[in-house]
Amino acid sequence: MIGVGVIGYGYWGPNLVRCxxxxxxxxxxxxxxxxxxxxxxxxxxxxxxxxxxxYLDVLKDLSIDAVAIATPVETHFELAMAALRTGKHVWLEKPMCRTSAEAYRLIDEAERTGLTLLVDHTFIYTPAVRKIAELVAAGALGQFYYYDSTRVNLGLFRHDTNVIWDLAVHDFSILDHLLAERPIAISANGASHVRGTPESMAFVTIFYGSGTIAHLNVNWLAPVKVRQTLIGGSRKMIVYDDLEPSEKVKVYDKGVVLSPAREQLYQMMVEYRAGDMWAPHLVVKEALQTEAQHFVDCIEDKAKPITGGSMGLRVIELMEAAVRSMRERGHPTELEALRKAS
Ligand SMILES: NC(=O)c1ccc[n+]([C@@H]2O[C@H](COP(=O)([O-])OP(=O)(O)OC[C@H]3O[C@@H](n4cnc5c(N)ncnc54)[C@H](O)[C@@H]3O)[C@@H](O)[C@H]2O)c1
Structure with missing residues (x-):
């Protein structure tokens, strides 16, 4: 039995305690x-x-093997570092911390002490994203052309963070999980329409060396709530609607087939393929429950979590790069150059 302490009992902490x-x-x-x-x-x-x-009283408690930290992001580094230094495994809420420099230090500490460090990118454990990842990994989509996500709603306006850190963080983690390839550049534009608050809407484009492209539309100032992602592949396409109560993932056998036109050898003919749509069966299980079990399994087996420190770090690096681009009106941040420099 793993003894757990939960630090932070605001909105999210009670869910961690329950699961x-x-x-x-x-x-x-x-x-x-x-x-x-x-x-x-x-x-x-x-x-x-x-x-x-x-929280130091939790860390001093010898019956506690692991802590789950669900406090605001500005406290994550200090609390997680203190927990690792007192020998506790750590479940750390997303975003992992404020900067990639902090993330590197947490990863180093977890490596040095041999403790489990899981970052709670909950979406990765949802039945819908797990099914999409399964389809992508099995090659069912063919070549991965694009990922186009709309994640908009009205509020919550935050003073401490912008919409990229609040909403795009989910797509960054999903993309990191779906694609083996790492992005080469990122470009973002954004605006704040409420005085004194950080950017409340942003359009982010992520470029990959293979030609795959991702676009994210994130917005706190939308009249309706939308959580829809289109994923285009050469063989199949997916519509993932997270607000759908049952058929969240729909797979379409649609696309184009290019074949040389008979008369002119150098002209290609575009034929449209409009096959069936199917909605794969999704297991009915709360993502946090799956994730909580995974955390305990990783501690017991000394295994690396699916959403470990390295993923948390890659997500933060993307957010830093996106914000940098947004402050330069969309001038792309080249990620390869950043990786080499760090
Ligand atoms: N994974 C998800 O889908 C998801 C969803 C919501 C929130 N979160 C994350 O969870 C974290 C907390 O978010 P929230 O919405 O619950 O915030 P919140 O403000 O509702 O709750 C945070 C709680 O932490 C407490 N706290 C702050 N510093 C502390 C300290 N040093 N020691 C003990 N308690 C302390 C506060 O008093 C507060 O009760 C954030 O990182 C957020 O991004 C993740």
Whole structure:
């Protein structure tokens, strides 16, 4: 049985407490939050669990093997580093930390101590993304042409972070998981329409050496909520609508076939292929439950998590590069050059 402490009991922390407690292979022994009202809520819902205002009391507890950190991003580095240094495995909320420099240091510390470091990029554990990854890995889509995502809604306006860090972070992690290839450049444009707040809408384009291209439209100032991704491949295309209650993933046998025109040898003829659509069966399981089990398995087997520190770092590097481009009105940030420099 893995003893767990959860640090941060605001909006997301209670979900971690619930999923880890339900596993049967882990026991939440302590919850820490510096707000007394959050601790009171935690106590009412989790009788028998130790409550601590100071997270250091969780780290000192020898019955705790792992901590889950669900506090604001600016605290992630300090808390995760302290946890690793006291020998605790770490579940760290996304985004992993504020900068790639911090991410490198956390990865080094986890490597040095042999402890598990998982970054909670929850989307990777959803049945829909797992099915899409399975189809991509099996080559069902053919050549991966494009990924085109719309992730818009009204609010929540945040003062501490921009829309790329809040919403595009999900697509960066999904792309990292789907594609073996790493992007070569990124370009972004964005704007803030509410005075005093960071960019609330952005258009991000990601370029890959193979010709694959990704486009993300993220926006906090949209009249409707949309979570739709089109994925185009040479053999199949996918529509992934995360708001669909049941058939979230639809696979279309549509595309174009190029064949040389008979009369003119150098002209290509475009034929359209309009085959069937099917909606693959998706397992019914909460992503966080799958992820919680994976965390415990990684600790027990000393295995690397699917969403480990390296993925957390690559996502942060992309966000840094995207924000840099956005501040230069879309001038592309060349990622190869950045990688060589670091
Ligand atoms: N994986 C996901 O899909 C997902 C969803 C929502 C939030 N998150 C992430 O979870 C994290 C928390 O987000 P939230 O929406 O729950 O924030 P929140 O502000 O609702 O809650 C954070 C809590 O942490 C507490 N806290 C801050 N510093 C602390 C410290 N040093 N010790 C103990 N407690 C401390 C605060 O008092 C607060 O109660 C963020 O990184 C966010 O990006 C992830």
């Amino acid at each position: 880890l407690s339900e596993l049967g292979t882990a026991q939440v022994k302590a919850i820490s939050d510096r707000r007394p009202d959050a601790l009171a809520r935690a106590g009412a819902r989790n009788p028998g669990v130790r409550l601590c205002e100071n």
